[in-house]
Amino acid sequence: MFDNTIFLFILAIIILTIIVSITTAIIEQKKLTIKIKQLWTNKERLEEFIRPNARYDYQYQSYRSNYAHDDLVDDKTWSDLSMDSLFQTMNYNFTAIGEMKLYATLRGMFKANNKTLIHKIKTSESFRNYLSLKLSKVGKKYYPFFPDQLTAIKRNNLLMLTPFLPILSILIIVFNKNLGILLTLLVCSINILLSVFLKRTYEKDLKSIFYTSNVLTQSKKLNELDGTPELNINFNHFKSSRYLSGILVKLDANDIGSSIILLFKIIFMLDYVIFHIIQRSFFKYIDEVLESYDYIAMLDNHYSVALYQTTLNIQCQPEILDNHVKDESLCTFTELVHPLIDGAVPNNLCLKNNILLTGSNASGKSTFMKAIAINLILAQTIETAVAAEFKYVPGHVYCSMANADDVLSGDSYFMTELKSIRRLFNISSKRQIYCFIDEIFKGTNTTERIAASQSVLSYLSNMNNYFILAATHDIELSSLLDYSNYHFNEIIEKQSIAFDYKVKPGKANTRNAIELLRISNFPLDIYHHAKEIVEDI
Known part of the structure; x- marks a missing residue:
């Protein structure tokens, strides 16, 4: 009876945590939707502060060697014209990759000149709001490495089976209680140690993997939006990553429910297994992943340009x-x-x-x-x-x-x-x-x-x-x-x-x-x- 009470108490806490999380997410979503509707009218950014981890020139610096030097705006010209200030003035991007691409665009790498898309953003409030909402889901909290800059981390196939070990040891309790409990404690201890140790090998790439999953998720939704350019990607290649990436979200262990969920992930080594499942699909279809990155950044840039144009007292199409x-x-x-x-x-x-x-x-x-x-x-x-x-x-x-x-x-x-x-x-x-x-x-x-x-x-x-x-x-x-x-x-x-x-x-x-x-x-x-x-x- 006592065991059942503990089990039900833990289950209740987990369910309550999930309910609170969902409720909080819904409230935050409504607040975000209201704020986004006001951005265009007030000509404001979603976030006015500059993040300390911002790396606006990262894409430009990483890929500038792929371009002829004379095709790019050189450092002296950029400095003389105070182009950093101009970039900040027109930076209404919602995403980190959008910011990086806009900077690279002003340096001469790309163009943001889809007039049809800019017109749609300016004239359709519903289109603009939906686009803004999905781009804000990608956000700027993390400035990722680009997928082609990541090195595949080799997985251990035996370790991919570790989530099943706690389940097997628990099943043994049915047949031999003492042995089962001993094995369960032993397996859980081993998995906890392995989780902590192995996470060091992929933690640096974990945020980029999660960010990429989010980019793919929002790319799929925006690709289905009437008025956006068509993206030629088979999103079925990334079905598992879209469904599993949410489990990789970092939890703040400042409440009982989150602590229990975090412990559950560690015991079953879920981060390790899911990381390698997602990583495999990303590297298998790396070109499509890069297209998805570029797609989100492109849409973000056109929103930024469209809003910037409305802030100008005078402007024309050259x-x-x-x-x-x-x-x-x-x-x-x-x-x-x-x-x-x-x-x-x-x-x-x-x-x-x-x-x-x-x-x-x-x-x-x-x-x-x-x-x-x-x-x-x-x-x-x-x-x-x-x-x-x-x-x-x-x-x-x-x-x-x-x-x-x-x-x-x-x-x-x-x-x-x-x-x-x-x-x-x-x-x-x-x-x-x-x-x-x-x-x-x-x-x-x-x-x-x-x-x-x-x-x-x-x-x-x-x-x-x-x-x-x-x-x-x-x-x-x-x-x-x-x-x-x-x-x-x-x-x-x-x-x-x-x-x-x-x-x-x-x-x-x-x-x-x-x-x-x-x-x-x-x-x-x-x-x-x-x-x-x-x-x-």
Whole structure:
């Protein structure tokens, strides 16, 4: 009677734990559904915080060697354009693999340009909500290794039989109670020790296996959703993994019910057996697993792009120009702005000949150049431009802008700049090449800077398929180079200076450095003396 009471008590606790877990899951599901419905309206992310385990560049770094170097946005250009900030701004992904793919997309590996899918996400609330809900099930709690990076862990076929040993020993109790109890205790002890020891051999991959099972489960559901691209996968190959993966979920042993279930898993070595069953199907159909990963990430990216587009005050779908038409423009745009600057002033321009950009400090030269470069990248990766109209010839984008001393290598500002510009000569591609150079050779004296700048910019202008947009304070270069001249200027009134941030044809005819001395309340003797020196030069 006492034995039955204990058994019923344990069974009741397990049942109660399951009921509480199911009830909690239902409540959390309802909360999540309500929150997801509000994300689009409020233009919010599901999670605003950045996870400490986030590895946005993992896919890019892992597979970049499979791509031609010139097809990717290099590190210097990425840094100069503050592309990390842009990535964070447009990162509305629900999944870790979605984040990693979006980063790799902006680096030039992929495209997120399915216009039909983006339109569906924007216009169908029910479609968008269901898609969001399933993607959120994959989530960001864990950043997985990609399936093709995992190494199959060899299984021991004898150990695969260990779940049956406790059952057999319990059955022996019916025939020989003392022997059965002894064997049961012995077998359970051995299985517990084996579970703890063997888990060390596969624990690192356990989370990736579970994550992959979840990816496959949500891929199947989203593949059945009307409006999503078709995924050519036989999901029957992974039926066992979808059904068994839930048992691999890590339980927090902070209540009696969870502790009992956890002990049950250990005694019957369920994690070991199920891990190897699932792992076998994954490695057998590895290509389909990778397709499933890419499918979830692709859907996630298109949701992110669709929502990002709605946050922009102005945006358009870029139009590709024919690059075989001689003497025609390479890029033309109207009302183009920098996507990271609120209230940015729009500009119009046609990029045909190489351009030298002059103008005073803080007049808008650098921001304008970065706006063009960023929009060229966005146009070629997510088919979005932050402009009223944007037409362009596709090509590589390279920048040499925000140079600085490199303390680790010991390079001075000038040496860092030399290396940055030198790499522009090593681009081996038949495609169009866009080079953006800001304040060229700023780190050396005026005489040599002008001479070196004129020589380098002239050389680059004669290279096939190159377009150069360079900014400088050295107005002398506008007369030395066969470049089209454009400028930015300022308006100085008494104790204030104002900029309109509009690009204008011709070279700059104003300077503001000395006037800024006066406006900044330097002693008037310094201001007047500086003006006299300038007039004498």
